[in-house]
Amino acid sequence: xxxxxxxxxxxxxxxxxxxxxxxxxxxxxxxxxxxxxxxxxxxxxxxxxxxxxxxxxxxxxxxxxxxxxxxxxxxxxxxxxxxxxxxxxxxxxxxxxxxxxxxxxxxxxxxx
Numbered sequence: 001x002x003x004x005x006x007x008x009x010x011x012x013x014x015x016x017x018x019x020x021x022x023x024x025x026x027x028x029x030x031x032x033x034x035x036x037x038x039x040x041x042x043x044x045x046x047x048x049x050x051x052x053x054x055x056x057x058x059x060x061x062x063x064x065x066x067x068x069x070x071x072x073x074x075x076x077x078x079x080x081x082x083x084x085x086x087x088x089x090x091x092x093x094x095x096x097x098x099x100x101x102x103x104x105x106x107x108x109x110x111x112x
Contacts, residue, residue: 005065008032018065019046022072026081029054031064043068051075 008017008030021028027047034040040057041064044050053071058064076082 016061018061020065020068020072024072024075024081026084029068031061031068 004021006019006021008019015033017030017032019028019030027045029050030044030046031041032044034042034057040059041061042057043054043064051071054067058067
């Protein structure tokens, strides 16, 4: 499984924000300055609810990013994402199996 980290564009006066996505989860995580806070950073979910392990405030952005990476490594991912992956694998196998059935397997190559 992979974890992708990218910086989110901000205006000149804003502190940086980082978006973290993983192929284990349908939604990603956003590390940004805490609301109304001057020093702290917090993690939010781009979809759904934030896991308890990631709630709270961090004094450094790097600490928040490391917390998300630890969470990503230590969890299987969401059940919905696991179902989606299995469905894609089944659909790919079915498409491959169906494409093999339509291959002509004769020696005359259609000449008759």
